[in-house]
Amino acid sequence: MADMSPNKNAMPEQEPQVRNKNFLEVSLGYNADLAKSEANRCLNCKNKPCISGCPVNVRIPEFITKCAEGEFEEAYEIITSTNSLPAVCGRVCPQESQCEGKCVRGIKGEPVAIGRLERFVADLHRANASGAVQTVEKIETNGHRVAVIGSGPAGLTCAGDLARLGYEVTIFEAFHKPGGVLVYGIPEFRLPKAIVQSEIDNLVNQGVKMVTNAVVGRAMSIDELFEEGFEAVFIGSGAGLPQFLNIPGESLLGVYSANEYLTRINLMKAYLPEYETPIKQVKRVAVVGGGNVAMDSARCAKRMGADEVYIVYRRSIEELPARKEEVHHAMEEGVIFKLLNNPIGVIGDENGYVKGIECLQMELGEPDESGRRRPVEIKGSNFVLDVDAVIIAIGTSPNPLIKSTTEGLETNKKGCIIADETAATSRAGVFAGGDAVTGAATVILAMGAGKTAAQSIDQYIRSK
Amino acid sequence: MFKIVKKRILNTAGTTIEMVVDAPLVARKCLAGQFIIFRIDEFGERVPLTIADYDREKGTVTIMFQPVGRSTMMLAELNEGDYMLDFVGPLGRPTEMDGLKCVAVVGGGVGCAIAYPVAKAMFAKGIEVDMIAGFRSKDIVMLEPEMKANSTNLYITTDDGSYAEKGFVTDKLKALIESGREYDEVVAIGPGIMMKFVSLATKPYGIKTMVSLNPIMIDGTGMCGGCRVSVGGETKFACVDGPEFDGHLVDWDELLRRGAFYKDEESGQKEHICRMTGGVRNG
Numbered sequence: 001m002a003d004m005s006p007n008k009n010a011m012p013e014q015e016p017q018v019r020n021k022n023f024l025e026v027s028l029g030y031n032a033d034l035a036k037s038e039a040n041r042c043l044n045c046k047n048k049p050c051i052s053g054c055p056v057n058v059r060i061p062e063f064i065t066k067c068a069e070g071e072f073e074e075a076y077e078i079i080t081s082t083n084s085l086p087a088v089c090g091r092v093c094p095q096e097s098q099c100e101g102k103c104v105r106g107i108k109g110e111p112v113a114i115g116r117l118e119r120f121v122a123d124l125h126r127a128n129a130s131g132a133v134q135t136v137e138k139i140e141t142n143g144h145r146v147a148v149i150g151s152g153p154a155g156l157t158c159a160g161d162l163a164r165l166g167y168e169v170t171i172f173e174a175f176h177k178p179g180g181v182l183v184y185g186i187p188e189f190r191l192p193k194a195i196v197q198s199e200i201d202n203l204v205n206q207g208v209k210m211v212t213n214a215v216v217g218r219a220m221s222i223d224e225l226f227e228e229g230f231e232a233v234f235i236g237s238g239a240g241l242p243q244f245l246n247i248p249g250e251s252l253l254g255v256y257s258a259n260e261y262l263t264r265i266n267l268m269k270a271y272l273p274e275y276e277t278p279i280k281q282v283k284r285v286a287v288v289g290g291g292n293v294a295m296d297s298a299r300c301a302k303r304m305g306a307d308e309v310y311i312v313y314r315r316s317i318e319e320l321p322a323r324k325e326e327v328h329h330a331m332e333e334g335v336i337f338k339l340l341n342n343p344i345g346v347i348g349d350e351n352g353y354v355k356g357i358e359c360l361q362m363e364l365g366e367p368d369e370s371g372r373r374r375p376v377e378i379k380g381s382n383f384v385l386d387v388d389a390v391i392i393a394i395g396t397s398p399n400p401l402i403k404s405t406t407e408g409l410e411t412n413k414k415g416c417i418i419a420d421e422t423a424a425t426s427r428a429g430v431f432a433g434g435d436a437v438t439g440a441a442t443v444i445l446a447m448g449a450g451k452t453a454a455q456s457i458d459q460y461i462r463s464k
Numbered sequence: 465m466f467k468i469v470k471k472r473i474l475n476t477a478g479t480t481i482e483m484v485v486d487a488p489l490v491a492r493k494c495l496a497g498q499f500i501i502f503r504i505d506e507f508g509e510r511v512p513l514t515i516a517d518y519d520r521e522k523g524t525v526t527i528m529f530q531p532v533g534r535s536t537m538m539l540a541e542l543n544e545g546d547y548m549l550d551f552v553g554p555l556g557r558p559t560e561m562d563g564l565k566c567v568a569v570v571g572g573g574v575g576c577a578i579a580y581p582v583a584k585a586m587f588a589k590g591i592e593v594d595m596i597a598g599f600r601s602k603d604i605v606m607l608e609p610e611m612k613a614n615s616t617n618l619y620i621t622t623d624d625g626s627y628a629e630k631g632f633v634t635d636k637l638k639a640l641i642e643s644g645r646e647y648d649e650v651v652a653i654g655p656g657i658m659m660k661f662v663s664l665a666t667k668p669y670g671i672k673t674m675v676s677l678n679p680i681m682i683d684g685t686g687m688c689g690g691c692r693v694s695v696g697g698e699t700k701f702a703c704v705d706g707p708e709f710d711g712h713l714v715d716w717d718e719l720l721r722r723g724a725f726y727k728d729e730e731s732g733q734k735e736h737i738c739r740m741t742g743g744v745r746n747g
Contacts (some may be wrong), residue, residue: 174685176503176510176550213552215685218498219489240687244699251694251718253725260688268509268682276509276535277682278729352721399686401704 003040006109011116020302020333023188023271027091030120032070039067042112045104050114053102055448056083056157060099060114067117076125079118084160084203085153085447087126087195090119092186093444094323126198139207142166144461147230149216149402152180153443154236154434156203157450158457163206165458170230172214177267180238181443184267185259187296189303190326193266217401222409222430231464232429232457235417236450239396239435245288249346250392254280254354258289258297258393265300282389284308286357288343289393290315295326297391298335309335310385314342314362314375338385340364340375346390356384396440406430414439423453424460431457466502466551469524471544477603480530480574481540482516488523490515490553496585497559497676497708500525501684503550504538511535512681512703514578515554525553528577533730555684556707559585559651559674566592568640568647569615570633570662572654573599578676579653580607584614592616594640594647598633598658602626633658634665647671652711656720663711675711677702679722693719 012028013019019026030038042064050060059078066075079086095101095115103111144167148155151173159169177183182196204210216222222233242257244250261279264270268277285301287294290313301309311330313320316339320327331337340362347356361381364373398415410418410426416439417432419425425432433449435441470484490500499514517526531540542548559582561567567586571579576597587593595615599605600623612618619636620628629636637650650673652662659675666673679691679702686704693702694715700706 174552175683176552213550214489215552215555218554218685219493219552240685242687242689244689246699251692251699251715251722253721257689260682260690263682263688269507275507278509278726280726280729352718399704401686 002043003037005041008041008110008113008116009034009038011113016329016332016334019189020299023303025192026189026329029123030116032072032124035067035072035117035120036070038113038117039064041105042068043104047104049102049104050099050112053099055098055444056089056451058083058086058099058118063121064112064114064117067121072121072124073128075121079121082451083118083447084157085199086118087122087199088153088182088191089444089447090115090117090122091191091195094442096324098444123195126195139164139166141168141207144168145170145230146232146234146457146461147172147225148234148236149222150174150180150236150238150434150436151178151200151210152236152238152434152446153182154238154436154446154450154453155180155234156200157447158234158236158433158454159208159450160203160206161451161454162457163203163208165454167458167461168207168209170209170211172216172220173210173212174215175267176212178210178212180236184263185293185296187262187266187300189299190296215401217405222402222406222427226429231461232431234423234450234453234457235402235425235430235432235436236434236446237399237402237436238446239398239416239438239440241397241399241415242392243395243397244392245343245394247343247345249348249354252346252348252354253352254282254389255346256389256391258287258293258391259396261297261391262293262300265304271300271304279304280389282306282387284310284387285389285391286310286312286338286343286385286387287391287393288312288357289395290320290322291393291395292322292326294391294393295322295330295335297393299330299333301389301391302333302335306389308387310338310387311335312338312341312343312357312359312385314340315372316340316364319372342375342377343390344382347384354388354390356386357390358382358384396435398436398439402436421452422456423449424456429460431460465547465549468542468544468546468548471542474528474577474606475604479604480528480577480606482526482528482577483539483542484524484526485548485551486523487525487551487553490525490551491518491520491523494518494525494554495558496581498554498556499684499707500527500551500553501555501681502527502539502548502552504535504542505549508538508549509535510550510682510684512555512678512684514581514676514707516577516581517584525551528574530574552684556703557705559708561586561589561591564591564648566594566645566647568594568596568637568645568650570596570637570650570652570654571598571611572633572652572658573604575654575658576607576611579651580611580614582651582653582676583611587614587616594619594645596621596633596636596640598623598636598654599627600624632661634661637662638665641666641669641671649674651675651708656716656723659711660714660716660720663714663716667712673711674708675714676707677709677714677719678707679719680725693722
């Protein structure tokens with residue numbers, strides 16, 4: 001009989017006033033007892049709606065049953081048969097709108113903590129495997145070569161699935177470290193980089209070739225990849241081009257795109273003294289935007305020693321696109337929310353340094369085409385927030401480099417690559433998925449797209 | 465890992481160093497005007513350097529640099545046979561030279577190392593190239609035979625007159641223009657302040673002037689905007705839209721200001737204790 005308690009087993013966390021001064025992971029994860037207890041809340045129901053809520057269709061009730069029995073290694077096998085990055089997904093997926101959003105237990109009370117269980121299982125496997133000799137057997141290759149551009153969640157998933165099918169996969173990554181947004185974007189305190197590296201090591205152990213420092217579109221073109229003998233190409237290059245507000249003062253000293261700020265901190269480790277990349281120590285920071293990237297930036301700024309960190313967002317708390325959990329964590333850590341405030345200019349001192357951001361207060365009007373209530377300016381409500389740094393986190397769009405160097409690859413107005421539901425693009429043999437196609441979205445959607453693309457690539461090469 | 469196959473000191477003062485690096489992926493397609501980003505080791509920062517030369521057959525790329533900050537000082541410590549961890553490129557757009565017939569290429573200091581490959585590429589295309597190379601003093605003059613071999617006329621200036629003509633590159637450029645030499649374009653490469661003054665010098669004559677900008681960069685692939693510059697009132701990313709832009713449209717004061725943003729951090733770092741030897745690193 002299932003445990004019918006209405007609430008999830010709480011996950012231990014670092015105290016807010018302790019964790020906002022370090023980069024260690026905020027959530028500490030379940031232990032075996034908590035995991036078993038949580039697994040017992042699953043009804044193992046007939047319809048299994050949770051599975052349909054998961055973009056990579058993890059066989060959720062099956063793995064949870066194994067957890068309840070304490071057979072965590074078997075649970076790991078079940079998860080990884082469809083998901084290459086469980087330790088990542090368990091941490092960063094918005095489960096509330098995916099698997100857990102569909103859980104029957106969520107109708108009365110809280111859903112089963114699927115994400116926390118997935119995370120526990122993956123972490124335990126990693127802990128057990130460390131030190132032991134990796135025994136991952138290389139799969140016999142089928143001799144067909146596929147190139148994957150970008151080593152973010154979409155590329156890693158596509159590569160993992162293709163490798164399991166026997167393809168010889170080479171990933172081309174522009175940065176010096178693979179992982180895409182998992183390494184440069186999402187901070188250590190939400191997703192420890194050692195975990196990302198370990199999931200990537202698993203892929204490499206399975207035979208996936210990883211070429212870093214390789215900028216497709218500059219060092220080689222997609223056409224040249226075909227000439228070199230790759231039979232299909234998957235573009236998972238993401239949406240890394242930062243948008244700015246186009247307001248006066250954005251070139252002042254102390255205005256960062258969130259990508260720059262987070263890259264300096266997460267990828268280049270500017271917060272650690274032994275790393276060379278510099279970052280400014282600032283006392284008052286305004287982060288413009290309301291998504292997960294804005295929350296990550298604000299929480300990083302707090303950890304970098306800023307006394308006051310503001311989220312400046314033009315709509316109300318209801319419309320914040322960030323995950324509830326992230327907003328909650330940011331608030332606990334002392335981030336100040338300046339909601340219904342629209343920045344109209346960055347103000348500098350005589351030396352060109354940021355000294356403030358001018359905002360207009362807003363009120364909510366009628367719903368717009370997105371269904372959200374449109375913010376309307378309150379005339380004459382201008383005020384200046386005194387800050388010495390501004391981080392712009394209002395979104396990103398796809399980098400035009402690949403588009404501009406690949407003939408016949410169609411993109412839409414926003415620069416997103418056009419791909420159909422099978423991930424096929426306008427070019428034969430070229431598939432695309434993730435943020436490169438959708439514009440900035442979520443890790444798990446990118447993984448789902450990588451999965452779809454792997455199936456399509458398999459079909460494409462078989463039918464050739 | 466990228467092996468340094470050759471190292472050469474380019475001037476008597478020892479302020480500029482040439483390295484030939486084994487980097488086949490970069491060597492395969494790079495062109496004049498493009499750059500690379502290197503990272504010395506796991507703790508290193510990403511630093512952009514212009515591609516000074518390349519050998520497609522040997523798969524090597526040549527860089528020239530002045531050890532001015534910590535990373536370039538650490539790079540200067542490496543010798544033939546040593547490795548650096550990362551070396552990515554080619555990045556940025558190549559120099560455009562279609563339709564050009566007569567060009568003045570102006571290099572300032574270590575900028576000559578960047579101006580020289582542009583001059584070489586143009587000269588090889590049959591374009592008439594006047595190379596004007598300016599140095600502070602005799603001891604930092606470099607690449608004279610290389611520049612001479614790759615230009616129609618080479619003019620060297622020193623600020624203090626200790627070698628060749630005394631004066632600034634802008635004086636020489638103006639004198640050549642005044643003497644009736646007609647240029648389709650001037651290409652200026654060097655410190656920001658020198659490029660600014662070359663642009664100001666050519667403006668009254670209405671000669672198109674291209675400059676190779678050198679703002680702070682992190683990724684070099686267009687994903688952060690750290691290198692953004694204002695050109696003709698528009699925001700451009702130097703790493704993907706440039707690094708070459710029309711010097712008459714660049715907001716120079718903003719560029720120079722942004723370039724100095726991390727000055728305090730950089731000077732403070734020079735006294736950092738070396739984690740390897742315990743000594744002051746590159747003190």
